[in-house]
Amino acid sequence: MSDNLKSMDKLVSLCKRRGYVYPNSEIYGGFASTWDYGPLGAELLINIRQAWWRDTITARDDVVGLNSAILSHPGVWQASGHLEHFSDPLVDCKQCKRRFRADQIDRDACPECDGELTDVRQFNTMFKTFVGPVEDDASAAYLRPETAQAIFANFRNVQQSSRMKLPFGIAQIGKAFRNEITTGNFIFRTREFEMMEMEYFIPPGEDEKWFKYWISERISWYRRYGLNSDKLHLRAHDKAELAHYSRGTTDIEYDYPFGRSELEGVANRGDYDLGRHQEVSGRDLTYFDDATGQHVLPWVVEPSVGVDRCALAFLTDAYHEEEVPSASGKMQRRTVLRLDPRLAPVKVAFFPLIKREPLQALAKELQDLARSEWLTYYDETGAIGRRYRRQDEAGTPYCVTVDFDSLEDGAVTVRDRDTLVQDRISTAELMDYLREKLAWSREAKTPA
Numbered sequence: 309m310s311d312n313l314k315s316m317d318k319l320v321s322l323c324k325r326r327g328y329v330y331p332n333s334e335i336y337g338g339f340a341s342t343w344d345y346g347p348l349g350a351e352l353l354i355n356i357r358q359a360w361w362r363d364t365i366t367a368r369d370d371v372v373g374l375n376s377a378i379l380s381h382p383g384v385w386q387a388s389g390h391l392e393h394f395s396d397p398l399v400d401c402k403q404c405k406r407r408f409r410a411d412q413i414d415r416d417a418c419p420e421c422d423g424e425l426t427d428v429r430q431f432n433t434m435f436k437t438f439v440g441p442v443e444d445d446a447s448a449a450y451l452r453p454e455t456a457q458a459i460f461a462n463f464r465n466v467q468q469s470s471r472m473k474l475p476f477g478i479a480q481i482g483k484a485f486r487n488e489i490t491t492g493n494f495i496f497r498t499r500e501f502e503m504m505e506m507e508y509f510i511p512p513g514e515d516e517k518w519f520k521y522w523i524s525e526r527i528s529w530y531r532r533y534g535l536n537s538d539k540l541h542l543r544a545h546d547k548a549e550l551a552h553y554s555r556g557t558t559d560i561e562y563d564y565p566f567g568r569s570e571l572e573g574v575a576n577r578g579d580y581d582l583g584r585h586q587e588v589s590g591r592d593l594t595y596f597d598d599a600t601g602q603h604v605l606p607w608v609v610e611p612s613v614g615v616d617r618c619a620l621a622f623l624t625d626a627y628h629e630e631e632v633p634s635a636s637g638k639m640q641r642r643t644v645l646r647l648d649p650r651l652a653p654v655k656v657a658f659f660p661l662i663k664r665e666p667l668q669a670l671a672k673e674l675q676d677l678a679r680s681e682w683l684t685y686y687d688e689t690g691a692i693g694r695r696y697r698r699q700d701e702a703g704t705p706y707c708v709t710v711d712f713d714s715l716e717d718g719a720v721t722v723r724d725r726d727t728l729v730q731d732r733i734s735t736a737e738l739m740d741y742l743r744e745k746l747a748w749s750r751e752a753k754t755p756a
């Protein structure tokens with residue numbers, strides 16, 4: 309039977325070997341907590357973004373998209389409270405100069421060298437930069453630590469141009485930056501990351517209902533793309549750990565190889581953000597309710613998740629090592645990424661049984677048909693079993709093999725990554741067969 313992933317090392321190693329994730333600046337010895345996505349990783353991220361965008365925006369009448377700038381007027385961060393509150397308690401070791409988050413160490417001395425620690429001071433985790441040629445306070449700007457604020461700042465623009473009525477949401481995907489004191493666990497916590505956030509604007513006081521609704525929607529979303537329900541958990545934040553804008557936050561947690569931790573946060577932000585932007589900008593950010601003839605300041609419920617963290621959860625969940633029978637019936641060990649076919653980077657691989665015409669020409673002809681719809685791969689090197697193993701590790705759900713019989717019966721073999729079942733399909737029907745398997749509307753298989 310199959311073993312789940314118990315250590316991060318195996319995943320990190322597979323990710324590098326197959327082109328999912330590489331250490332950033334590796335030829336210079338790497339760069340702290342910074343990772344680059346390779347050919348398959350880049351594609352996985354596209355598919356995760358697409359899955360989220362389709363389900364959050366395309367499939368609904370009440371949510372629209374936005375793509376805002378990373379840089380913005382410093383007033384945004386003054387209003388949002390990030391300039392004042394977005395900080396972590398920091399201590400320095402006077403001896404070895406290492407830095408720690410004061411709330412993550414449980415002793416008075418340095419955990420590394422036992423040296424004396426400085427007093428706790430607040431360290432703002434926004435990345436500061438300067439816009440234009442002059443480095444002074446007037447040109448200071450910040451890389452956004454969340455994408456949400458541009459949604460609030462554009463609330464009136466979007467509401468009026470799209471004629472949205474409460475309740476409605478504005479969603480966006482984009483990079484954010486936090487100068488975290490403590491990073492780690494591969495792509496789990498990095499200083500540069502990508503977020504998928506949605507601000508759902510509601511009539512004042514309807515927060516309880518919508519807060520529950522979005523927690524339930526988001527849990528369903530992870531299940532739809534095959535995450536194991538047993539590894540998903542809800543955890544409500546204590547009052548003390550709530551962010552400065554939040555009236556209540558519930559994390560959707562996942563059991564990563566390093567332990568249970570946050571995957572997504574659903575926050576009840578009340579009217580904090582629109583209220584603050586109205587106050588600092590001096591602009592009217594209320595919404596006019598036709599039905600009641602009243603101006604109201606909407607409240608907000610926000611589901612927010614990191615694309616990278618999502619990728620880590622899906623990769624962790626997909627990773628399996630197992631014993632399977634080879635073509636000759638002998639048991640062999642394989643590593644397989646059982647990614648949902650919609651998320652899998654390469655959807656279909658095409659093999660000629662051996663490296664010879666006309667098998668090669670037919671395999672390439674079929675690949676050309678498929679590449680208009682999906683990312684495909686062609687492989688003619690090595691034994692067929694080895695080619696399957698490579699695609700198993702890459703997470704490719706279907707492999708199509710052209711053999712000598714194909715020349716006679718006009719059919720090919722389609723091998724399923726998970727069940728290992730091989731279907732004989734006529735080349736005329738191949739595209740429809742694959743379309744059905746790879747359709748976005750299909751339901752996820754029950755996780756193994």
Ligand SMILES: [Zn+2]
Nearest residue numbers: 401404418421
């Ligand atoms: Zn020290």
